[in-house]
Amino acid sequence: MKIRANNIDIEIEDTHPGDASGRPVVLLIMGLGMQLVAWPPALVQALMDAGYRVVRLDNRDIGLSQKFDHLGQPNLVWASLKYKLGLPVKSLYSLHDMAADALAVLDVLQIDKAHVVGVSMGGMIAQRVALAAPARVLSLTSIMSSSGARGLPQAEPHVMRVLLSRPAGKDLSSIMDHYVKLFKAIGSPGFPVDDAELRLRILAASERSFHPAGVTRQMMAIVADGRRAAELAALRLPALVVHGKADPLVPFACGEDTARRIPGARLIGIEGMGHDLPAGVVERVLQPLIPHLNAAGTAR
Template identity: 75%
Template sequence: MKIKANNIDLEIEDTHPGDATGRPVVLLIMGLGMQLIAWPPAMVQGLVDAGFRVVRFDNRDIGLSRHFDALGVPNLLWMGLKYRLGLRVAPPYSLQDMAEDALGVLDALQINKAHVVGVSMGGMIAQRLALLAPQRVLSLTSIMSSSGARGLPAARPEVMRVLLGRPSGKGMQAAIEHSVRLFKVIGSPGFQMDDADLRQRVTEATGRNHHPQGIARQMAAIVADDTRAAALAKVSVPTLVVHGKADPLVPFACGEDTARRIPGARMAGIEGMGHDLPSGVVERLLTLLIPHLKQE
């Protein structure tokens, strides 16, 4: 379903549209280049079974939400060099803009307050939302994410080679193979995902929308967001930080740093979890997440 949020069109899914029963709302925010369908059905259903209304959306520039191709494709290598030199990076849009999109989703659906849960880049957007509108955020959950502070451990080189690489050919099948390769290199060693299931999910997502230019602009927004770490001391909502101890893309120390910076945050590490959401990880997430969302 399309809605107008922050003056742009965003695609959303709402488990209880127009709900009048008073179910507390959980707003789920996905990561870099990932669409709303990347949230595992078991996770959405687990939250619904626990009594929540679940709202998901495609971030700007991905999926069925508005694309920003008129802004051009950023030179990520040049941006990365400027970042390492301590120079200012100017992205086509910012994570703050994306947090305003998320707030716009709540406004469009007339949701006064929500629990906000984000993974990876979505965790960064969720952090920004908690700073932007704390009166609208019941709780914050940041999963496999980072504060963005300088000096934190980087992704493993083999992961960056695949992440920044290009498909081996043109067309849909080459894009699918590239995505499968990326998910395998960032996956959870302790929670193996069935290859056929992984390929089916990637094929579905690629068929729904394939937009690498949008991913590049989102990545630029991540690189440029270098003031969030210092601001996290002002987060005033109950916060849970969850991170995989085997994450090869955003190392575990990044989650620990986020938790240290947010007053009163609870840190939970999951052994064997990488940078994905296989069924075993979802089960553990729900056992952590639902009590956090239900706390008074």
């Protein structure tokens, strides 16, 4: 359903709308260009079975949430050059804004506190949520993400080439071929997904919404968020960092760095996991995640 939060329209899914039972809430925040439907149903169901109310959202500029085409398109080449030179990068909106969106969703749903779980860019937004409103965060879980610190290992060159490339055409077949190539490039070598399953997922997501312009603006917001790493030391909350040891897009060292920067954070490395959430990875993520949520809820 669509709600008005932070003065924009945001699409959400809430497993227990209006729940008054006191069921603890898990807020799930997806990554760059990914919609709320990208959360594996098995993960959402496992959280529900464990007694949690699960809230998902389409981040601004993607999915069924409000688009920001009126802001124009950033120059990623120029921004990348400035970043490499250590110069400040300006974005059309920020990860702070996207964190404010997430907190506003909780406000509209009258949720005082929640466990915040994010993957990739969603992990960065989750970190920003925790920094902006630590009293409202029961626990933080950052999956396949990064602190954004300078000097961390970058994505493998062939992965960046695919990520920054465009479909050969505007027809659905070209779009699907492009995203199959991308998801296979960043996927988990220990948990491969066959092309037919990938195509079904891509088709479902594309039919729901296809808005590549929003991905570029979200990417700029990531590049511009240069101070988060130094701020993470201020966090005092239960934190779990989960990262694939075979991640070709956001290398494992980025997860190690995030865990080092958050006091008391626990790091879980998963062998064979890349930058996706196939069934085998979901099982391994849930093994530490649900105990983490349970323990954090009791402690807080």
